[in-house]
Amino acid sequence: MKRQIYVDNAATTRLSRAAAEAMRPYLDGLFGNPSSAHTAGMKAAQALKRARETLAGLLGCSPKGIYFTSGGSESDNQALISAAAWGAEHGRRHLIASAFEHPAVLRTLEALRNRGFETEMIPVSRGGIVDPGRVASSIRDGTCLVSVMAANNEIGTVQPIAEIGRICRERHVLFHTDAVQAAGHIPLNIRGMKVDLLSLSAHKFHGPKGAGVLYAGENVPLVPLIRGGGQERGLRAGTQNVPAIAGMAAALREACGKMEADASHTAALRDRLTDGLESIPGAVPVGDRDHRLPGIVNFCFRGVEAEPLLLLLDEEGICASSGSACAAGALEPSHVLLALGLPKALARGELRFSLDAGNTEEEIDTVIRATASAVTRLRRYAGKKAL
Secondary structure, three states: OOOOEEOEOOOOOOOOHHHHHHHHHHHOOOOOOOOOOOHHHHHHHHHHHHHHHHHHHHHOOOHHHEEEEOOHHHHHHHHHHHHHHHHHHOOOOEEEEEOOOOHHHHHHHHHHHHOOOEEEEEOOOOOOOOOHHHHHHHOOOOEEEEEOOOEOOOOOEEOOHHHHHHHHHHOOOEEEEEOOOOOOOOOOOHHHHOOOEEEEEHHHOOOOOOOEEEEEOOOOOOOOOOOOOOHHHHOOOOOOOHHHHHHHHHHHHHHHHOHHHHHHHHHHHHHHHHHHHHOOOOEEEOOOOOOEOOOEEEEEEOOOOHHHHHHHHHHOOEEOEOOOHHHOOOOOOOHHHHHOOOOHHHHOOEEEEEOOOOOOHHHHHHHHHHHHHHHHHHHHHHHHHHO
């Protein structure tokens, strides 16, 4: 059996030892409900308090702004729905987002559009960068929200969030950023970025699946998506997942503590992979080379479909993806690549490799060789089929 080479960390990451150890006590002995008044419940509640304080310290905000959710999609939904409700109360029903946001944002905007809100999608550059000037020119008197992701989950481009945040603050418009792909990989400071709402998800930085955070500033009245008990100050009902929340805080603390070293190592691997894949005939790199995450590499291969290419790589023990994991199985090419202006035929040959500090140069070289071989095989097969 071939050794597995995992280069799909943008889809999910391995649970870190630090996260697992932080979770362990609350999976067994300290299993109380944090809403209970007895000692066991109070110990669980203390764990939530510590996690909230840890996350707030790492993100540069008040613990009062940290709300625990099930992950990035729920956080995105609650952020946009809350901002829209605030806007409706003030006679402002215009929402702005970039054209290559995550589906959790785009589908929520679609639902809001069906409820009478007006949504505007800002185009992005060919390199995958949102122009702050375009954001500024799109804001009008009736605008209530701008939503731009901190880093794109498919092509890894990092956005000028602080500059966009400054514009929104000056224009008295709420600003949300989906930081799911950025958290733990690049520095994030809520005060410095001037965001009113921010989403993150634990399993993108070696925490457990099923835990996330929505940051909301004091100026944003959140609308509950889940109603019931009074958990999360009455704004997110349901017994909190104490083990996962403890693991999330530990994972982000560890990721931030070694961010600089990990980013340096991962970026070197990213550049090695990029250089190797560029040598394949018909390979087209996607995304800005300077403003991107340390670990994401995105390429399109002319004359090749992504699905069979991924299957051939999987046969070699290589775990990669085509665009967002949330869009797996979709027949249409990625909306991210189409937003960049790539032709559909080219976009269908998209591969995303997302690296981690645990990857090695040997693994990267194996990925390059396997990808080149797979592309050659598929093109040869396509040529014979056409005869």
